[in-house]
Amino acid sequence: MATHAAIQMVAQRQPLQLAQVPTVEPGDGETLVKVEWVCSTPLDLHQADGGLGTTYPNIVGDSIAGKIMKLGPNVENLKVGDKVFGFGWRSQKERAAQEYATYHQNLLGKIPSGISYQEAVTVPNNFVTVFHALTKDLDLPLPWPQPEQAPERASDPILYGYTNLIGTASKAHHAELKSFDATAVFDYRDPDIVPHIIAAIKPSQTPAIPFILDCIGSKSGSIEPISKIAQAGPTVAVLLPVIVRDSTVEEVPIYDMDPKSHANWAKDVTVRGVRTHFYLQDEFFATHLQPVVMPYMLEHGIVKPNRQRVVQGETFRDRAQNALDILRRKEVSGERLVWRVPDGEE
Ligand SMILES: NC(=O)c1ccc[n+]([C@@H]2O[C@H](COP(=O)([O-])OP(=O)(O)OC[C@H]3O[C@@H](n4cnc5c(N)ncnc54)[C@H](OP(=O)(O)O)[C@@H]3O)[C@@H](O)[C@H]2O)c1
Structure with a gap:
């Protein structure tokens, strides 16, 4: 052999x-x-x-x-x-x-x-994760081929996605996220990030942020702060694993797979854990996402x-x-x- x-x-x-x-x-x-x-x-x-x-x-x-x-x-x-x-x-x-x-x-x-x-x-890893998380866990359609009209909820505020994008990142990356059309970007190391985001949203609808994608899954770094912002009925999708303690040179990591149990969520919040490894369950994605949609979007500069x-x-x-x-x-x-x-x- x-x-x-x-x-x-x-x-x-x-x-x-x-x-x-x-x-x-x-x-x-x-x-x-x-x-x-x-x-x-x-x-x-x-x-x-x-x-x-x-x-x-x-x-x-x-x-x-x-x-x-x-x-x-x-x-x-x-x-x-x-x-x-x-x-x-x-x-x-x-x-x-x-x-x-x-x-x-x-x-x-x-x-x-x-x-x-x-x-x-x-x-590929990032691309498939975003498509799977937005469609399966946040129930946001990403139709293909792209329709002429914007999707129904295209202007809803969201932490990453569609046109009204509120992002968190370290300061060094704010300019880059703005260049990708983020509406507002906040420094996740700012100890007052939660009141700053709440003040900036000026809610004109309920929930103020209906869709939240936690691309980090850190118990203290993202899940707990998001739980303070997610009020009145939003859906929160958290990229698993929940990182209770990250691996470092000195310490072994601790992971968990249940983001609900790692914060005091308001009771009308839907919390889901994202598992991209299930993306092939979507029949269309199974045959089109990597062979067709991914190369097209890369070729046309829609993703970089x-x-x-x-x-x-x-x-x-x-x-x-x-x-x-x-x-x-x-x-x-x-x-x-x-x-x-x-x-x-x-
Ligand atoms: N379950 C799934 O389907 C799935 C799929 C893909 C990824 N994941 C998981 O998602 C996590 C991230 O993966 P990745 O590939 O995106 O990692 P990455 O590209 O290395 O991103 C990590 C970076 O995010 C920044 N960050 C940390 N905390 C933040 C916060 N609270 N707000 C905003 N930014 C923050 C840090 O940037 P600075 O250096 O600027 O501080 C950090 O370097 C990993 O645990 C990965 O395993 C899960």
Whole structure:
């Protein structure tokens, strides 16, 4: 059986290891992808340090950019040599930090021309999360193709989404969020952020903020402050896990999956935990979100790649370990850690 190199988490908070794993032949509707670039996200740290949803050994990562090497039967819109990007997580063959990954065509989009691998790889995880969270957990339609008319609730104030956007971020990123048309942005480190947001909303409707997307899920950093703002019937969607204590060099993390139990919510607030790994339950998204909508929006500049920081390291394993260490030391701000899988120049 053919094998290839992969980087695995082998036990909680232990160094990552280089392993040889089986190269899985593409089955019905599947492709074999030579992985060129991957990105590291906070979930890698949750899994490596907190064992979140993980059985070890587990190959690192869930987002790839690379080249199609081989097609299984019934692959329709991809061919050998295509440059692709995608988000996959369901089994080891779809994990990211390995030389070859086996991906169903529905989990891949073609990279638009003019977009590099390292730019493209920052997109799929974020993109799928936003579409899933807004449609499934906030019940906000994101129809495709985009209709001529704005969606029904397009001007409702919301923490991230549609046209009336109230965001929170550290000060350094306010100008950038405003450039994405945020109506107002608040510094999440401001101890008076709650009264400042409430004063700025000047509610003309009830609830004043009907839809709130908590993109952080930190018990003290986002969930508790949001619970003070979410009054009179809004829906709050929290990206899981709830981070009760984040992983640091000194401390093991504590996670939970029930955002309702981590704040004193007003009783008419609907609180939901976002689980993007269920996005394939939506029949349309399962077949269109990554193959069709994602490349279109990237090509037309409707979504943009995250800013990237290229993680260096002499070997494949060193780059993976260095990225994980940067996440653990909290040295990431407004950028995605990206790194190359093959050694040497592109
Ligand atoms: N359940 C799901 O489906 C799902 C999907 C995707 C992600 N997630 C989870 O969502 C969390 C964030 O992931 P990510 O990829 O977005 O991480 P990220 O891009 O690294 O964003 C984290 C950054 O958010 C900022 N931040 C922290 N607290 C904030 C607050 N209260 N308000 C505004 N900004 C704040 C910090 O920026 P500064 O450096 O500027 O302070 C921090 O560096 C992770 O726990 C991840 O696992 C869950």
